[in-house]
Amino acid sequence: MADSAPRRDTRGIVDPAELLARVRFRRYVPAPELRPYLEHYWLIDWDLDQPYVSRLVPHPSVNVAFQRYGPIGAPSASAHASAEVSGIGRGLFTQELAESGRVCGAQFRPGGFRPFAPAWPVSVWTGRRVPLPEVFPQGRDSPDSLSRVLSPDADHARVAALDAFLLAHGPAPDPAADRAMELVDLIRTDRTVRGVSRLAASSGLSARSLQRLFASHVGVGPKWVILRYRVHEALERAEAARAPEGPDWAGIAAELGYSDQAHLVRDFTATVGVPPTAYARGLSAP
Numbered sequence: 001m002a003d004s005a006p007r008r009d010t011r012g013i014v015d016p017a018e019l020l021a022r023v024r025f026r027r028y029v030p031a032p033e034l035r036p037y038l039e040h041y042w043l044i045d046w047d048l049d050q051p052y053v054s055r056l057v058p059h060p061s062v063n064v065a066f067q068r069y070g071p072i073g074a075p076s077a078s079a080h081a082s083a084e085v086s087g088i089g090r091g092l093f094t095q096e097l098a099e100s101g102r103v104c105g106a107q108f109r110p111g112g113f114r115p116f117a118p119a120w121p122v123s124v125w126t127g128r129r130v131p132l133p134e135v136f137p138q139g140r141d142s143p144d145s146l147s148r149v150l151s152p153d154a155d156h157a158r159v160a161a162l163d164a165f166l167l168a169h170g171p172a173p174d175p176a177a178d179r180a181m182e183l184v185d186l187i188r189t190d191r192t193v194r195g196v197s198r199l200a201a202s203s204g205l206s207a208r209s210l211q212r213l214f215a216s217h218v219g220v221g222p223k224w225v226i227l228r229y230r231v232h233e234a235l236e237r238a239e240a241a242r243a244p245e246g247p248d249w250a251g252i253a254a255e256l257g258y259s260d261q262a263h264l265v266r267d268f269t270a271t272v273g274v275p276p277t278a279y280a281r282g283l284s285a286p
Helices: 016-020 142-150 155-167 175-189 196-203 207-217 222-240 249-255 261-272 276-281
Strands: 023-028 038-047 052-056 063-069 080-086 093-097 100-108 129-131
Touching: 016 023, 023 155, 038 155, 063 142, 080 142, 100 142, 100 155, 142 155, 175 196, 175 207, 175 222, 196 207, 196 222, 207 222, 222 261, 222 276, 249 261, 261 276
Parallel strands: none
Antiparallel strands: 023 038, 038 100, 052 093, 063 080, 063 100, 080 129
C-alpha cells in the first residue's frame, strides 16, 4: 500500500501558486514501519514581510503538527510553540502566517491514525484541534518533543524526530484500520465509486457496516469522503485549466459523477467559500 515517494500534487490547497510563492513547502516519506499508515510528512517554513492567510480544503486525514510561530531561539514572549492532533476538518481550514515560523506535520492515511490512538474512535477528533498530550497522555515530554522536532535546521533531522515520536506511540496491529485504508483508497482511485451503495457492493459490506467502520477508523462517513475527493478534483481541474474561457464545469461535473453542474457548484461553494467560476478567475499565475 505504501508509496516509495510522497505525493507531488497540490490537491486540497486553495490557490497553491500563491502559497508556494510565500512559504517553503516540502514532503518526505516516513520510516518504513510507518509508511502503511502515513501519507507523508510535510514541512513548512516562512519569513514574511506581510501576513498571509493560507487556505486548505482538508483531506479525510488526521494530522499531527508541531508548530512554532516566531523565530527559532527567540524569547518566549515573541515566539510560541505547540503540538496538536488535528482531526478531519469538515470545512475550509484557514491559518494566518505572519513574520516567521515553522510547522512540521505528519499526515496520516485516511484510516491510518487509529493504530496510534486505539482507545478512541477517530470520529472523536473530527472537527477538533487537540493538544498532543490529550491524545498521547503517555508522551508528556512535550517540551522535549517540541524541541527535537522544531529546532533542527536540517530537514532530515526533523524527519528523524517525527519518526522517533510516532514509533514510540505505535502502531498497534489493527485489521480494521487496514480495511478502512483500503476502502478509502478505492474511493480515491476508482471513479466508478460515486455513492455509498457502489462502495458497499465493491466491499461486500452493508451500508451500516461501512458507516460504523468509517466512524471508528476514518472519522467521517463514506459519503462525505466521496464528496470531499470530488471537490479536491474540481479544485485541481480549475488550477490546470487556464484557458481564457475557464474550465468546462458542466463537463467536469459529469466526469465526477454529479447529476448536473448545479450540484457541483453547490458542493464546491459550500466547501471553498466561493463558486467555482469565481475561484478559477482569482487563481494566481503559476
